[in-house]
Amino acid sequence: MGKTVPCSVCGATATVHLTQIVQGQVTKVHLCEGCAEKGGAGDPAVFQLAGALSQSEVPPSLACPNCGLNDADFRKRGRLGCPACWTAFASILDPLLGKVQRGAQHLGRGPAGGVLSADQAKLRLEAARREMSEAVASEDYEAAARLRDLIRTLEGQLA
């Protein structure tokens, strides 16, 4: 028998070993049978999450004041306990989002009819201008027209 490796998610003995290469960067993830099954070892999102979780440096014994979930619970489950956990675990989540997400700022719609605050409208406007030049570059004129309308609406809102 070779040496045992701990599961990247829960620390038990790992039996599933995955290697992923994204843009030349090699990530290795080790999962125990339970976590592999729970997450679906073939799922790239879970793979990335497990990889990021295992690499993130965690300040010890952080807990959510609202729901009581602590950092060990989060690392074990890979899921948060309540919306307030997003604030309580910001120090763990922010670096993690940098690895599994495209950016750290929401650029989508808001709740109830997509009403955006002025700050968000500004960010959205910048993104829409960027997307519009991309759409034009790729000759996706349908998208460009949609984005032009969005840009006008946002400009109107900010004027």
Next chain:
Amino acid sequence: MSVRDILSSENELTHMLGAQQAIVLSTRIRLARNLSDHPFPGWAKAAQRAKVAELCLAALHAEPRFRRGHEVRMEALSELERAALVERHLISKELSGGKGGAAVISRDQTVSVMINEEDHLRVQVVKGGWHLRAAWHIAEQLDDALGAALPLAYSERLGFLTACPTNVGTGLRASAMLHLPGLCLAGHMDKVARALGQDGLAVRGWLGEGSDAAGNVFQISNQQTLGLSEDAILRHLGGWVKHVVEQEENARLRLLETEGEKFVDRVARAFGTLRHARLLTSGESMLNLSLLRLACDLGILPEARRATVDRLMIEGQPAHVQLRAGMELDSDARDARRAVVTREALADFPEPSSPPTA
């Protein structure tokens, strides 16, 4: 209405036919939403989950879209009924296995909302064929209505807050279900999956996370949900789906050119197996149905027969076979029942013949 009624009523995926669906079987939009001030379902206590279900169901019943729809509570269903709803993609495996789960399904089965899955609310819109924008518009409207009726967990910086960091932000998972036998037969599917993976898209099997690509059917979806607008996510997926469809069309043309009569022979053998087998495993059935489906697309079988093949792919799944038989069956008995259903459905099919040359 019972689960049996849901499964037997006609809907876009089982009873629609169009050239549109030749390669893209269906398009799906999923939005993850949560109520503020309530623990996420996986961490909540039973009473807290029940409270969330009550609030969400009240808001959903006020929606005209769900009038005359179905409400299903997981506790009230048998294991078999839950499994059949999963096979239909109307609910997820996670909801079916979790506690305190419920779902509301529109009458035409295009729109469903799962309650107490990984998140409090999972809105799902499914359209047959390739209709990404149409599906998105329906989801957007329902999202507006839910946001007006319920206090949703939302932050200006992080968007919609979810239980898992891979869903935060837009909470949007857009996907297309593609039938790619040409790329699979040519041995190119691994390469395609790798390319998609490197550009932020996930490739999964027929039943989503961790499932096999039975019948050469693959689901392609966006992986990232934060730092991108919904429009950018849809455009990114749309561009790739268009590209993969083109690759598949090319692979099919090459297949006909290089294999010709050999390919018709392969289809005829698949047809023979499905038409005469007495025991048909799920895997064998899907593999051969995939060839029959391809034959319908290529004119080796009449295109009008594709809907029957699609229906057999869905109804040949284990829970469907057992529900239809009205009892739980062991795997041998399931294989026998599957063979009977398949034989009957294919009884009046014409023989495969060489495609008309262009």
